Amino acid sequence: MKQQINELTRAALMLAVLLGMAWLPPVPIGIIPVPIVVQNLAVMLMGWLLPWRKTAVVMGSFFLLAALGLPVLPGGRGGLSILLSPSGAYLLWWLVGPLLVSWWCQFYGLPQRNWQLLLVTWLSTVVLIDLGGAVVLSLVFRVPWIASLSSSLVFLVGDTMKAIVATAMVVALKRTRVMKWT
Amino acid sequence: MQTKVLFGSYVPISSWWHQLNARIKLILCLWFVCLVFIANNWLSNLVLVGLLMLTMLTTRVPLKFYWHGIRGLLAVIAMTVLIQLLFSSGGEVYWHWWIFTITANGLRQCGTIFLRFFLIINVSTALTATTDSLSLANGLAALLKPLKVLKVPVNQITMMIAIALRFVPTLFNEVNVIMNAQRARGVRFNQGGLVHRLRSLVPIMVPLLVGSFKRADELATAMEARGYDPDASRSQYRIMQWKRIDTWLVIVMVAITCSLIWLRK
Numbered sequence: 374m375k376q377q378i379n380e381l382t383r384a385a386l387m388l389a390v391l392l393g394m395a396w397l398p399p400v401p402i403g404i405i406p407v408p409i410v411v412q413n414l415a416v417m418l419m420g421w422l423l424p425w426r427k428t429a430v431v432m433g434s435f436f437l438l439a440a441l442g443l444p445v446l447p448g449g450r451g452g453l454s455i456l457l458s459p460s461g462a463y464l465l466w467w468l469v470g471p472l473l474v475s476w477w478c479q480f481y482g483l484p485q486r487n488w489q490l491l492l493v494t495w496l497s498t499v500v501l502i503d504l505g506g507a508v509v510l511s512l513v514f515r516v517p518w519i520a521s522l523s524s525s526l527v528f529l530v531g532d533t534m535k536a537i538v539a540t541a542m543v544v545a546l547k548r549t550r551v552m553k554w555t
Numbered sequence: 556m557q558t559k560v561l562f563g564s565y566v567p568i569s570s571w572w573h574q575l576n577a578r579i580k581l582i583l584c585l586w587f588v589c590l591v592f593i594a595n596n597w598l599s600n601l602v603l604v605g606l607l608m609l610t611m612l613t614t615r616v617p618l619k620f621y622w623h624g625i626r627g628l629l630a631v632i633a634m635t636v637l638i639q640l641l642f643s644s645g646g647e648v649y650w651h652w653w654i655f656t657i658t659a660n661g662l663r664q665c666g667t668i669f670l671r672f673f674l675i676i677n678v679s680t681a682l683t684a685t686t687d688s689l690s691l692a693n694g695l696a697a698l699l700k701p702l703k704v705l706k707v708p709v710n711q712i713t714m715m716i717a718i719a720l721r722f723v724p725t726l727f728n729e730v731n732v733i734m735n736a737q738r739a740r741g742v743r744f745n746q747g748g749l750v751h752r753l754r755s756l757v758p759i760m761v762p763l764l765v766g767s768f769k770r771a772d773e774l775a776t777a778m779e780a781r782g783y784d785p786d787a788s789r790s791q792y793r794i795m796q797w798k799r800i801d802t803w804l805v806i807v808m809v810a811i812t813c814s815l816i817w818l819r820k
Contacts, residue, residue: 377785378778381711382771385718386726390767392719393726414756422764430708434716441581441691442679448627452679453588454672458631459638514638538753545761 384427391415391435392445410447413532416467417498417539420474421483421490422546428475432468439464459514463506463528470498483547491540498539499532577686577694579801584682586808590815591674599818600670606811607677616684624680625673632672636665692716711785718774726767733762 394412419428439445442452446464455461474497484490503525510521587606594600611621625632640661686694696713703709734744737758744755 375775375779378775378783379772381715381785382718382775382778383768385715386722386767386771388715388719389722389726390763393723393730411756414760418760418764422768430712430715434712434719437695438691438716441584441695442683443688443691444683451683452624452628452676454628454675454679455631457675458635458672460631514635516638534750534753538756541754541757542760542764545757546764549761549765 380424380427384423384431387415387419387423387427388431388434391419391431392438395445395447395449411535412447413467413498413502414535414539416471417474417494417536418542420471420494420497421478421543423475425472425475425479428471429468432471436464436468459510459516462509462513463502465509466502466505469505470501473497473501487540487544490543491536494539494543495533495536499529499536503529503532576798576801577690578697579797579804580682580686581691581694581698583804583808584678586812587678588675590812591671593812593815594818596818599815602811602815602818603674604670607674610681611677614681614685616681620684621677621680624676628672628676632669635672636668640665688720689717692720708785714785722767722770725770726763729766730759730763733759 391412394415416432419431423431435445436456439451440453440456444451446455456464474493477493477497484493507521507525510516510524587603590603594603611618683691692713695716696709699707699709699712738744742755742758747755
């Protein structure tokens, strides 16, 4: 039962980190008008730090709080209207991405090679979220494929950089005692 | 200061909306959102606008808060309206180039989308302005109870949200402490190019996560020492009661729902 409570409190603290990161200012890029949002860095990390059931509960709770209108989405926004807008096309996959990472970690263990860490993170939380968002954008909002894929490619560069940073964080965390619990 | 910002969407004014318990407000808010998607002509939308105006006025929250809620989402609204305008079909074509088309149907849908955004954003602002975060979490817990039938761990979700909301201010303070400590050792935040800025997140995030997980482990030990069992049912210190005003509000919403269904084409 101690481990059960431990998982619960870790999931709660991870949710608190996710909520708090909504308020970190986005990093502006000189060329592109879309700033890079830092919050999904926590989404990338979550899969490696929590078991998959707790990951699902954390992301589900996060979306519940966002739907209620609490200011927990990037830029301190919230509300059902965002989840129903084109931004929701990408946010939808925030539910799925960390789950895939958690499943990988649970069934195959923590990868030994750093490039494996990066590859799993990149495929689950960058490629899936950006391309998945493009798919929903096309099917639900009837945006032509050219436009939706173009807008996703804009995010792809920044998200890839975030995946590299997230991998560096996981590597650093591996050297601490917190990861041995996983 | 940052602590105040996160929970700053709550406006501590005394009105009867503020005194309602969160559960009924959540039910009414979600109900209203469903009505927004039921309304499909100008008369039914007019009823919804009137209902929203009445609610906004009786909350006694200054109008600038509602404007602030809309302003933060102007980019989202503009993007959605623009997508609808340029990629729609049906009706008379006014303009066409490459993959873009502006049609009469598109213009009409833009109006509908903008109105729906207006209605949903403002009712959401009314909810968060009159209810503090912990009350919202309690109301959410009450509404999630039926999910126990589906084996969803409602007790644990409720506890997790309560813990998370409690620790957000603590984590903000910790981030400030960590950033100041790293500055004292030479790290420059908010300088340099994109790669440097992203890389400077590592000395913030890694100590924050390690500290969070240590705090989580200590909290788990303390909770266990006080007899907490995740699977057992527990009593509640915070209790919400159903009152006569709640019944009247439900009756009003039922009447409005019937009116809208009757007004539909």
